[in-house]
Amino acid sequence: MxxxxxxxxxxxxPANPAGRRVVYWMQQSQRAEGNPALEHxxxxxxxxxxxxxxxxxxxxxxxEANARHYAFMLQGLDAVRExxxxxxxxxxxxxxxxxxxxxxxxxxxxxxxxxxxxxPVQVRWRSHLAREARVGVEEVEGDxxxxxxxxxxxxxxxxxxxxxxxxxxxxxxxxxxxTVDLRRRARPGGRRGGxxxxxxxxxxxxxxxxxxxxxxxxxxxxxxxxxxxxxxFVDHKLARYADLRNDPTMDYQSGLSPHLHFGQISPVxxxxxxDASGAPRVAVDAFLEELVVRRELSxxxxxxxxxxxxxxxLPAWARQTLAxxxxxxxxxxxxxxxxxxxxxxxxxxxxxxxEMVRTGKMHNYMRMYWGKKILEWxxxxxxxxxxxxxxxxxxxxxxxxxxxxxxxxxCFGKHDRPWTRRAVFGTVRYMNAAGLDRKFDMADxxxxxxxx
Numbered sequence: 001m002x003x004x005x006x007x008x009x010x011x012x013x014p015a016n017p018a019g020r021r022v023v024y025w026m027q028q029s030q031r032a033e034g035n036p037a038l039e040h041x042x043x044x045x046x047x048x049x050x051x052x053x054x055x056x057x058x059x060x061x062x063x064e065a066n067a068r069h070y071a072f073m074l075q076g077l078d079a080v081r082e083x084x085x086x087x088x089x090x091x092x093x094x095x096x097x098x099x100x101x102x103x104x105x106x107x108x109x110x111x112x113x114x115x116x117x118x119x120p121v122q123v124r125w126r127s128h129l130a131r132e133a134r135v136g137v138e139e140v141e142g143d144x145x146x147x148x149x150x151x152x153x154x155x156x157x158x159x160x161x162x163x164x165x166x167x168x169x170x171x172x173x174x175x176x177x178x179t180v181d182l183r184r185r186a187r188p189g190g191r192r193g194g195x196x197x198x199x200x201x202x203x204x205x206x207x208x209x210x211x212x213x214x215x216x217x218x219x220x221x222x223x224x225x226x227x228x229x230x231x232x233f234v235d236h237k238l239a240r241y242a243d244l245r246n247d248p249t250m251d252y253q254s255g256l257s258p259h260l261h262f263g264q265i266s267p268v269x270x271x272x273x274x275d276a277s278g279a280p281r282v283a284v285d286a287f288l289e290e291l292v293v294r295r296e297l298s299x300x301x302x303x304x305x306x307x308x309x310x311x312x313x314l315p316a317w318a319r320q321t322l323a324x325x326x327x328x329x330x331x332x333x334x335x336x337x338x339x340x341x342x343x344x345x346x347x348x349x350x351x352x353x354x355e356m357v358r359t360g361k362m363h364n365y366m367r368m369y370w371g372k373k374i375l376e377w378x379x380x381x382x383x384x385x386x387x388x389x390x391x392x393x394x395x396x397x398x399x400x401x402x403x404x405x406x407x408x409x410x411c412f413g414k415h416d417r418p419w420t421r422r423a424v425f426g427t428v429r430y431m432n433a434a435g436l437d438r439k440f441d442m443a444d445x446x447x448x449x450x451x452x
Contacts, residue, residue: 002036002043002140003173005147010114010130010137015048019110019135021090024054025102028122029115029142030076031223032083034177034266036142037115042089042180044138048110051184053090054080057101058195058207063121064393064400066210068360072397074200075221076264083223088185094194099125103132115263116141118148118302118402120309143263145271145292146173148303155304157315158415162297163289170292174271213395216360219258226259230273238279242286248352248363249444254287258361258397260295267291297415298406308405311385311412318413321426322381328423332377336387339374347446348433349373353391354449360397366445367392371411372431376424385412 024041032038038054045052056077060070081091094101106112106129114126116139130137141147146169156162197203200221219225233254244252259265274287307313314322334344342353352370356362362370371388378384388408393399410416418427436442 001178002040003147003175005150006036006141007040008139008141010126010139011133013134013136015044015111016135017048017110019048019050020108021045022048022050022052022111022113023102023105023109024052024113025098025105025115025129026054026056026080027098027102027115027125028117029263030056030073030080031264031266032080032087032089033179033223034269035115035263036177037113037140038089039177039180040138040140041111041113042182044111044113046180046183049184050110051088051090051186052182053092053105053186054084055101055105055194056091056093057098058093058095058203059097060095060207060209062400064390066213066394067204068213068215068395069397069400070207070209071200071204071215072219072221072258072360073262074203075225076223076259076262078200079222079224079264088182090186092194093197099128099132102129106133106135106137109135111135112137114139116143118299119400120302120306123306143260143267144296144299145267146170146296148296148300151296152300152304156297156300158417159293159297162300163293166293166296174268174275176272177266177268213357216358216397218359219255219361219397221259221262221264223259223264226256226265229255229259230265230270234273234277234279238274238277238283238287241283242280245286245290246365247440248366249441249448253364254291255361257403261398261401261403267295295403298402301406301409301414302402308402308409309389311382313405314385314409314412314414317418318416318428321418321421321428322412325424325426326380330377330379330424333379334377336390339387340391342451344373344377346373346433348436348442350451351446351449354451356391356395358449360395362396367407368411369431369433369436371408372429375411375428381412385409 022041022045024038029035029037041052084091112133146166150169151165237252241252244250271288271291274284302308305313332345342350344350349370352362352366374388375381375384392404392408413428416429419429421427422430
């Protein structure tokens with residue numbers, strides 16, 4: 001059963017009993033398994049005695065997306081269409097603005113179901129659909145453990161304020177999702193509208209997308225790959241996660257953030273797998289803190305702060321202390337081209353940049369150091385923020401989402417507190433290379449990502 005708190009109407013219109021199909025506009029939850037929006041669409045289709053068609057709108061103009069992101073996403077959509085076909089559910093991919101595609105698909109439909117996205121562009125798309133559709137539109141929130149509105153009705157200050165709110169509810173929402181059998185199945189390989197493509201590479205070649213960042217070799221998109229990665233993590237890494245997750249020379253993170261970003265695996269499925277793993281409780285709790293509390297703090301930030309992609313979203317104390325120290329001398333100054341080329345004086349920073357450019361993901365601990373140094377060696381904190389977010393969004397597979405916005409903003413004081421005052425940083429938290437040397441074998445990390 002899908003918890004009712006995950007479902008909300010986006011307009012006041014009823015279902016149309018004369019409509020020929022139920023449409024699920026897939027956008028955020030790009031998976032055919034463990035998807036509450038899809039299962040809700042099937043259940044409503046059974047009530048209305050109608051088939052289900054999944055519709056996906058593919059724009060080649062998503063803000064800041066490039067070939068790296070599109071390749072990963074399209075690999076996932078290949079898996080989606082195969083899994084939907086096996087269930088007798090139609091799948092249509094249409095080129096064009098996703099909101100327009102969804103509104104056109106709503107014509108003649110009995111009902112439209114949408115999943116929930118949190119970034120400003122995703123919110124605008126759903127508002128457009130709700131206005132333009134002449135039939136009921138129901139939104140289902142399936143990419144968090146605890147629905148945003150259950151946790152809070154405002155932007156939370158930090159992990160310490162959102163944590164008890166999530167813990168109050170999360171056990172109720174940590175439940176497996178039952179797959180619903182569709183009564184009116186489509187014919188195998190049956191009617192599809194929109195684009196016809198052979199595979200992800202074929203479709204990517206047709207798109208007029210930015211190709212400045214090539215597809216990342218280290219990650220392949222799709223639910224099957226996400227599940228393989230989850231199993232490897234649970235079987236071989238989770239037990240030592242609490243001790244080793246922060247060490248950039250060790251591979252003890254789950255690597256699931258790109259899949260979670262594109263909705264290719266449910267966070268509930270990931271949390272349940274960790275819970276049932278038999279790993280030490282301290283390790284499971286440390287992982288759930290990152291997967292649920294920290295990730296959903298980022299989603300709370302995006303959901304309640306329309307300026308989440310901007311410097312203005314920083315807390316007032318952070319903006320004030322950085323302004324107070326904006327004129328402080330910098331030991332080094334770099335422009336965007338030097339940052340992007342990993343051409344600073346700092347070998348640790350350069351290695352972190354190369355890791356991101358080459359693999360599509362930077363170790364989380366190094367991403368903190370990376371962002372702090374951009375702040376320290378840029379002309380102004382505003383310029384530093386724009387540089388960090390631009391680089392992150394270009395090269396990280398999980399860029400352009402709540403985690404990226406919150407992760408970059410954290411380097412500038414978001415979801416943190418004032419610390420000891422220093423030059424340039426003011427009371428924003430400081431990090432230095434000596435701290436890395438005390439904790440990790442940084443020569444090993446640098447050797448893994450050498451200059452070419």
